[in-house]
Amino acid sequence: MVNISLILELTKRDFTERFAGSILGSIWALIWPLVSLFIYIIIFGKMMGPKLPGKSEFYAYGLYLTVGLVPWTAFASSISRSSSVFLDKRYLISKIKLSLPSLLIYIILSETITFVITMILFFIFLFFSGYKFHLAALLLIPFIYYLQQLFAFGFGLLAATLTVFIKDLREVTGILLQLWFWFTPIVYIEDILPEILKKIMIYNPAYIVIKSYRDIFVFNSDPPYTTLIVLTLITHVLILVAYSIFRALEKDVRDFL
Amino acid sequence: MIAMLGLLAWTALFMLVCYVSWTKIILHIKVYLLIIYNAVYLTGVFYLFPYLKN
Numbered sequence: 363m364v365n366i367s368l369i370l371e372l373t374k375r376d377f378t379e380r381f382a383g384s385i386l387g388s389i390w391a392l393i394w395p396l397v398s399l400f401i402y403i404i405i406f407g408k409m410m411g412p413k414l415p416g417k418s419e420f421y422a423y424g425l426y427l428t429v430g431l432v433p434w435t436a437f438a439s440s441i442s443r444s445s446s447v448f449l450d451k452r453y454l455i456s457k458i459k460l461s462l463p464s465l466l467i468y469i470i471l472s473e474t475i476t477f478v479i480t481m482i483l484f485f486i487f488l489f490f491s492g493y494k495f496h497l498a499a500l501l502l503i504p505f506i507y508y509l510q511q512l513f514a515f516g517f518g519l520l521a522a523t524l525t526v527f528i529k530d531l532r533e534v535t536g537i538l539l540q541l542w543f544w545f546t547p548i549v550y551i552e553d554i555l556p557e558i559l560k561k562i563m564i565y566n567p568a569y570i571v572i573k574s575y576r577d578i579f580v581f582n583s584d585p586p587y588t589t590l591i592v593l594t595l596i597t598h599v600l601i602l603v604a605y606s607i608f609r610a611l612e613k614d615v616r617d618f619l
Numbered sequence: 620m621i622a623m624l625g626l627l628a629w630t631a632l633f634m635l636v637c638y639v640s641w642t643k644i645i646l647h648i649k650v651y652l653l654i655i656y657n658a659v660y661l662t663g664v665f666y667l668f669p670y671l672k673n
Contacts, residue, residue, distance in 0.1 A: 499672075501626060502664075502665075505661065505664050505665070509661060512657075512661075584669065587665050587668065591665045591666060594658060594661040595658060595662065598657065598658035598661075601654050605651075
Protein backbone atom coordinates (compact mmCIF):
# COMPACT_ATOMS: atom_id res chain seq x y z
CA MET A 363 0.00 0.00 0.00
CA VAL A 364 1.51 3.36 -1.04
CA ASN A 365 0.78 5.80 1.78
CA ILE A 366 1.28 9.34 0.52
CA SER A 367 0.55 11.03 3.86
CA LEU A 368 3.14 8.79 5.56
CA ILE A 369 5.75 9.66 2.92
CA LEU A 370 5.08 13.37 3.39
CA GLU A 371 5.21 13.05 7.20
CA LEU A 372 8.52 11.16 7.02
CA THR A 373 9.91 13.80 4.65
CA LYS A 374 8.84 16.61 6.97
CA ARG A 375 10.33 14.88 10.02
CA ASP A 376 13.54 14.03 8.21
CA PHE A 377 14.01 17.66 7.31
CA THR A 378 13.00 19.24 10.64
CA GLU A 379 14.75 16.68 12.88
CA ARG A 380 18.12 17.69 11.46
CA PHE A 381 17.81 21.07 13.18
CA ALA A 382 15.61 20.06 16.14
CA GLY A 383 16.68 21.68 19.41
CA SER A 384 18.92 24.29 17.79
CA ILE A 385 18.33 27.99 18.45
CA LEU A 386 18.17 28.98 14.78
CA GLY A 387 16.05 25.96 13.84
CA SER A 388 15.14 25.72 10.16
CA ILE A 389 17.23 28.83 9.35
CA TRP A 390 20.17 26.37 9.28
CA ALA A 391 18.61 24.97 6.13
CA LEU A 392 19.46 28.32 4.51
CA ILE A 393 22.82 28.85 6.23
CA TRP A 394 24.35 25.57 5.06
CA PRO A 395 23.72 26.12 1.33
CA LEU A 396 24.77 29.77 1.65
CA VAL A 397 28.12 28.78 3.16
CA SER A 398 28.60 26.06 0.52
CA LEU A 399 27.83 28.49 -2.32
CA PHE A 400 30.18 31.08 -0.80
CA ILE A 401 33.00 28.51 -0.70
CA TYR A 402 32.34 27.20 -4.22
CA ILE A 403 31.77 30.50 -5.99
CA ILE A 404 33.82 33.11 -4.16
CA ILE A 405 36.75 31.16 -2.72
CA PHE A 406 37.26 28.49 -5.40
CA GLY A 407 36.03 30.82 -8.15
CA LYS A 408 38.68 33.39 -7.28
CA MET A 409 41.45 30.79 -7.00
CA MET A 410 40.68 28.79 -10.13
CA GLY A 411 38.48 31.11 -12.23
CA PRO A 412 40.94 31.97 -15.00
CA LYS A 413 41.84 28.29 -15.46
CA LEU A 414 38.51 27.31 -17.01
CA PRO A 415 38.95 27.17 -20.81
CA GLY A 416 36.98 29.80 -22.75
CA LYS A 417 35.75 31.60 -19.63
CA SER A 418 37.12 34.81 -18.19
CA GLU A 419 34.64 35.66 -15.41
CA PHE A 420 36.15 35.41 -11.93
CA TYR A 421 33.29 33.17 -10.80
CA ALA A 422 33.37 30.85 -13.87
CA TYR A 423 35.04 28.01 -11.99
CA GLY A 424 32.67 28.66 -9.06
CA LEU A 425 29.72 28.10 -11.42
CA TYR A 426 31.40 25.02 -12.83
CA LEU A 427 31.93 23.64 -9.33
CA THR A 428 28.46 24.55 -8.04
CA VAL A 429 26.51 22.94 -10.89
CA GLY A 430 28.63 19.84 -10.40
CA LEU A 431 28.65 19.57 -6.62
CA VAL A 432 25.05 20.54 -5.80
CA PRO A 433 23.39 17.86 -8.01
CA TRP A 434 26.07 15.32 -7.03
CA THR A 435 25.36 15.89 -3.32
CA ALA A 436 21.63 15.21 -3.86
CA PHE A 437 22.41 12.16 -6.01
CA ALA A 438 25.04 10.63 -3.72
CA SER A 439 23.09 11.33 -0.50
CA SER A 440 19.98 9.75 -2.01
CA ILE A 441 21.87 6.56 -2.91
CA SER A 442 23.86 6.45 0.31
CA ARG A 443 20.84 6.90 2.59
CA SER A 444 18.62 4.63 0.47
CA SER A 445 21.08 1.75 0.66
CA SER A 446 20.38 1.25 4.38
CA VAL A 447 16.82 2.59 4.63
CA PHE A 448 15.20 -0.83 5.24
CA LEU A 449 17.60 -1.51 8.12
CA ASP A 450 17.33 2.02 9.52
CA LYS A 451 13.51 1.96 9.45
CA ARG A 452 13.03 -1.63 10.55
CA TYR A 453 11.07 -0.51 13.66
CA LEU A 454 8.58 1.25 11.36
CA ILE A 455 8.35 -1.63 8.87
CA SER A 456 7.54 -4.12 11.63
CA LYS A 457 4.75 -1.92 13.04
CA ILE A 458 3.02 -0.46 9.96
CA LYS A 459 2.01 -2.22 6.77
CA LEU A 460 3.60 -0.06 4.11
CA SER A 461 5.13 -0.36 0.66
CA LEU A 462 8.90 -0.62 1.22
CA PRO A 463 9.93 1.30 -1.95
CA SER A 464 7.95 4.29 -0.65
CA LEU A 465 10.61 4.62 2.09
CA LEU A 466 13.07 5.55 -0.63
CA ILE A 467 10.71 8.21 -1.94
CA TYR A 468 10.85 10.19 1.30
CA ILE A 469 14.66 10.26 1.10
CA ILE A 470 14.51 11.48 -2.51
CA LEU A 471 11.97 14.19 -1.50
CA SER A 472 14.03 15.28 1.48
CA GLU A 473 17.16 15.63 -0.67
CA THR A 474 15.06 17.52 -3.24
CA ILE A 475 14.10 20.15 -0.64
CA THR A 476 17.79 20.80 0.09
CA PHE A 477 18.54 20.89 -3.65
CA VAL A 478 15.72 23.37 -4.35
CA ILE A 479 16.78 25.71 -1.51
CA THR A 480 20.39 25.69 -2.76
CA MET A 481 19.33 26.27 -6.37
CA ILE A 482 17.07 29.21 -5.39
CA LEU A 483 19.99 30.85 -3.56
CA PHE A 484 22.22 30.07 -6.55
CA PHE A 485 19.73 31.69 -8.95
CA ILE A 486 19.57 34.79 -6.73
CA PHE A 487 23.37 35.04 -6.86
CA LEU A 488 23.37 34.61 -10.65
CA PHE A 489 20.66 37.25 -11.05
CA PHE A 490 22.55 39.86 -9.01
CA SER A 491 25.89 39.09 -10.65
CA GLY A 492 24.49 39.97 -14.08
CA TYR A 493 24.55 36.42 -15.39
CA LYS A 494 22.83 35.95 -18.79
CA PHE A 495 20.33 33.11 -18.43
CA HIS A 496 19.82 30.62 -21.26
CA LEU A 497 16.09 30.76 -20.53
CA ALA A 498 14.72 27.98 -22.76
CA ALA A 499 17.31 25.44 -21.62
CA LEU A 500 16.63 26.31 -17.96
CA LEU A 501 13.22 24.66 -18.39
CA LEU A 502 15.07 21.36 -18.66
CA ILE A 503 16.68 21.60 -15.20
CA PRO A 504 13.74 19.92 -13.33
CA PHE A 505 13.70 17.08 -15.88
CA ILE A 506 17.45 16.48 -15.64
CA TYR A 507 17.14 16.51 -11.85
CA TYR A 508 14.17 14.12 -12.07
CA LEU A 509 16.24 11.76 -14.24
CA GLN A 510 19.22 11.78 -11.86
CA GLN A 511 16.98 11.08 -8.86
CA LEU A 512 15.22 8.27 -10.74
CA PHE A 513 18.63 6.71 -11.32
CA ALA A 514 19.39 7.17 -7.60
CA PHE A 515 16.04 5.54 -6.78
CA GLY A 516 16.76 2.48 -8.97
CA PHE A 517 20.31 2.12 -7.65
CA GLY A 518 19.14 2.76 -4.08
CA LEU A 519 16.32 0.19 -4.28
CA LEU A 520 18.73 -2.47 -5.52
CA ALA A 521 21.25 -1.61 -2.79
CA ALA A 522 18.57 -1.41 -0.05
CA THR A 523 17.19 -4.86 -0.95
CA LEU A 524 20.59 -6.55 -1.04
CA THR A 525 21.90 -4.74 2.07
CA VAL A 526 19.28 -6.50 4.18
CA PHE A 527 21.03 -9.83 3.43
CA ILE A 528 24.62 -8.59 3.00
CA LYS A 529 25.21 -5.81 5.52
CA ASP A 530 28.68 -5.05 4.13
CA LEU A 531 27.00 -3.58 1.07
CA ARG A 532 26.31 -0.41 3.06
CA GLU A 533 30.08 0.20 3.34
CA VAL A 534 30.66 -0.96 -0.25
CA THR A 535 28.09 1.61 -1.46
CA GLY A 536 29.94 4.36 0.46
CA ILE A 537 33.28 3.38 -1.09
CA LEU A 538 31.72 3.07 -4.53
CA LEU A 539 30.28 6.61 -4.23
CA GLN A 540 33.71 7.96 -3.22
CA LEU A 541 35.33 6.35 -6.28
CA TRP A 542 32.44 7.49 -8.49
CA PHE A 543 32.88 11.08 -7.25
CA TRP A 544 36.55 11.19 -8.21
CA PHE A 545 35.94 9.37 -11.48
CA THR A 546 33.47 12.10 -12.49
CA PRO A 547 34.84 15.55 -13.47
CA ILE A 548 33.11 17.45 -10.65
CA VAL A 549 35.93 19.37 -8.97
CA TYR A 550 38.47 19.04 -11.77
CA ILE A 551 38.26 19.98 -15.44
CA GLU A 552 37.54 17.24 -17.97
CA ASP A 553 40.46 18.28 -20.20
CA ILE A 554 43.06 17.02 -17.72
CA LEU A 555 41.85 13.42 -18.10
CA PRO A 556 43.83 10.95 -20.26
CA GLU A 557 42.26 10.13 -23.66
CA ILE A 558 41.22 6.63 -22.60
CA LEU A 559 39.24 7.97 -19.62
CA LYS A 560 37.61 10.65 -21.77
CA LYS A 561 36.37 7.92 -24.13
CA ILE A 562 34.79 5.79 -21.40
CA MET A 563 33.41 8.80 -19.50
CA ILE A 564 30.29 8.75 -21.71
CA TYR A 565 29.27 5.51 -19.93
CA ASN A 566 29.24 7.29 -16.57
CA PRO A 567 25.62 8.36 -15.78
CA ALA A 568 26.77 11.02 -13.29
CA TYR A 569 28.99 12.55 -15.96
CA ILE A 570 26.08 12.80 -18.45
CA VAL A 571 23.86 14.49 -15.87
CA ILE A 572 26.52 16.93 -14.65
CA LYS A 573 27.61 17.71 -18.20
CA SER A 574 23.98 18.59 -18.99
CA TYR A 575 23.81 21.05 -16.07
CA ARG A 576 27.16 22.56 -17.11
CA ASP A 577 26.16 22.92 -20.76
CA ILE A 578 23.13 24.93 -19.63
CA PHE A 579 24.66 27.02 -16.84
CA VAL A 580 28.35 27.41 -17.66
CA PHE A 581 28.56 27.12 -21.45
CA ASN A 582 25.07 28.50 -22.32
CA SER A 583 24.46 25.68 -24.79
CA ASP A 584 22.04 22.78 -25.22
CA PRO A 585 22.54 19.59 -23.18
CA PRO A 586 23.32 16.35 -25.08
CA TYR A 587 19.71 15.31 -25.86
CA THR A 588 20.51 11.94 -27.46
CA THR A 589 22.71 10.90 -24.53
CA LEU A 590 19.98 11.98 -22.09
CA ILE A 591 17.46 9.79 -23.97
CA VAL A 592 19.83 6.81 -23.75
CA LEU A 593 20.34 7.49 -20.02
CA THR A 594 16.55 7.69 -19.54
CA LEU A 595 16.14 4.22 -21.06
CA ILE A 596 19.03 2.76 -19.02
CA THR A 597 17.62 4.32 -15.84
CA HIS A 598 14.20 2.74 -16.39
CA VAL A 599 15.73 -0.66 -17.16
CA LEU A 600 17.63 -0.31 -13.86
CA ILE A 601 14.39 0.52 -12.01
CA LEU A 602 12.60 -2.44 -13.63
CA VAL A 603 15.44 -4.81 -12.66
CA ALA A 604 15.70 -3.39 -9.12
CA TYR A 605 11.94 -3.59 -8.59
CA SER A 606 11.76 -7.16 -9.98
CA ILE A 607 14.55 -8.27 -7.61
CA PHE A 608 12.83 -6.49 -4.74
CA ARG A 609 9.49 -8.21 -5.54
CA ALA A 610 11.17 -11.60 -5.71
CA LEU A 611 12.86 -11.06 -2.33
CA GLU A 612 10.22 -8.93 -0.57
CA LYS A 613 8.95 -11.68 1.73
CA ASP A 614 12.51 -12.59 2.78
CA VAL A 615 13.35 -8.91 3.29
CA ARG A 616 10.43 -8.53 5.73
CA ASP A 617 11.36 -11.77 7.53
CA PHE A 618 15.02 -10.74 7.86
CA LEU A 619 14.22 -7.34 9.40
CA MET B 620 6.72 30.18 -24.14
CA ILE B 621 5.84 27.45 -26.67
CA ALA B 622 8.44 25.18 -25.07
CA MET B 623 6.90 25.73 -21.64
CA LEU B 624 3.35 25.13 -22.88
CA GLY B 625 4.49 22.04 -24.80
CA LEU B 626 6.16 20.59 -21.70
CA LEU B 627 3.10 21.37 -19.58
CA ALA B 628 0.77 19.70 -22.10
CA TRP B 629 3.04 16.64 -22.33
CA THR B 630 3.22 16.43 -18.50
CA ALA B 631 -0.57 16.80 -18.15
CA LEU B 632 -1.14 14.02 -20.70
CA PHE B 633 1.32 11.75 -18.88
CA MET B 634 -0.30 12.44 -15.49
CA LEU B 635 -3.76 11.74 -16.85
CA VAL B 636 -2.69 8.43 -18.40
CA CYS B 637 -0.91 7.44 -15.17
CA TYR B 638 -3.90 8.37 -13.01
CA VAL B 639 -6.35 6.43 -15.18
CA SER B 640 -4.06 3.37 -15.32
CA TRP B 641 -3.42 3.44 -11.57
CA THR B 642 -7.09 3.68 -10.65
CA LYS B 643 -8.53 1.34 -13.32
CA ILE B 644 -6.00 -1.49 -13.19
CA ILE B 645 -6.04 -3.57 -10.03
CA LEU B 646 -3.34 -6.05 -11.02
CA HIS B 647 0.19 -5.51 -9.71
CA ILE B 648 1.40 -5.16 -13.29
CA LYS B 649 0.34 -1.50 -13.10
CA VAL B 650 3.62 -0.69 -11.30
CA TYR B 651 5.63 -2.00 -14.27
CA LEU B 652 3.27 -0.18 -16.63
CA LEU B 653 3.87 3.10 -14.81
CA ILE B 654 7.64 2.65 -15.01
CA ILE B 655 7.29 2.17 -18.80
CA TYR B 656 5.00 5.22 -19.08
CA ASN B 657 7.56 7.22 -17.15
CA ALA B 658 10.33 6.12 -19.56
CA VAL B 659 8.17 7.22 -22.52
CA TYR B 660 7.40 10.52 -20.78
CA LEU B 661 11.02 11.48 -20.07
CA THR B 662 12.20 10.25 -23.47
CA GLY B 663 9.47 12.43 -24.98
CA VAL B 664 10.65 15.45 -23.00
CA PHE B 665 14.25 15.14 -24.23
CA TYR B 666 13.17 14.26 -27.77
CA LEU B 667 10.52 16.98 -28.19
CA PHE B 668 12.30 19.80 -26.37
CA PRO B 669 14.70 20.84 -29.18
CA TYR B 670 11.71 21.10 -31.58
CA LEU B 671 9.55 22.99 -29.08
CA LYS B 672 12.40 25.37 -28.31
CA ASN B 673 12.85 26.27 -31.95
